[in-house]
Amino acid sequence: MTEPTEPTQEPPAKIKKSRSPEQLEVLAKARAKAVEVRKANALLRKQEKDIERQEKEHKLKERKERVAKYKPPQEEEVVKEDYIEPVKVKKERKKKVVVVEESDTSSDEEEVVVVRKKKAVPAPPKSVPTIQDVRRLKAQQNYNSLYRTMFKLN
Numbered sequence: 001m002t003e004p005t006e007p008t009q010e011p012p013a014k015i016k017k018s019r020s021p022e023q024l025e026v027l028a029k030a031r032a033k034a035v036e037v038r039k040a041n042a043l044l045r046k047q048e049k050d051i052e053r054q055e056k057e058h059k060l061k062e063r064k065e066r067v068a069k070y071k072p073p074q075e076e077e078v079v080k081e082d083y084i085e086p087v088k089v090k091k092e093r094k095k096k097v098v099v100v101e102e103s104d105t106s107s108d109e110e111e112v113v114v115v116r117k118k119k120a121v122p123a124p125p126k127s128v129p130t131i132q133d134v135r136r137l138k139a140q141q142n143y144n145s146l147y148r149t150m151f152k153l154n
Helices: 021-069 131-151
Strands: none
Touching: none
């Protein structure tokens, strides 16, 4: 009914290295020195934080003083009755002039309409050729001269 139980094997416990008294002494000195260095570094960090905190407080204090000293400029009171807004005058468009002539005779029933021409819009100034335009023109000239020499078109 019961099966025989197999003994479980436990991993062997780690064996500590035995150190000589000289090694233990050197290790104790190193640990003591490490503790001193950590304390010194912690003290430096604390001092740096204190300095930063004091600088922040000083800057905040200066800002508050500057705001307290600032006096906003006094606004000039404008009396609405004295102030008159300038009125923009719209220019009237020139209307086309139409002239109609009628003759007294029935055979000459012609209407003549004269309309004034609009002013000519000045042409935009010629643009200065860009470097790309100059290069493109030079490349085209080179191509044309090569084409002429190949096929002897001259």
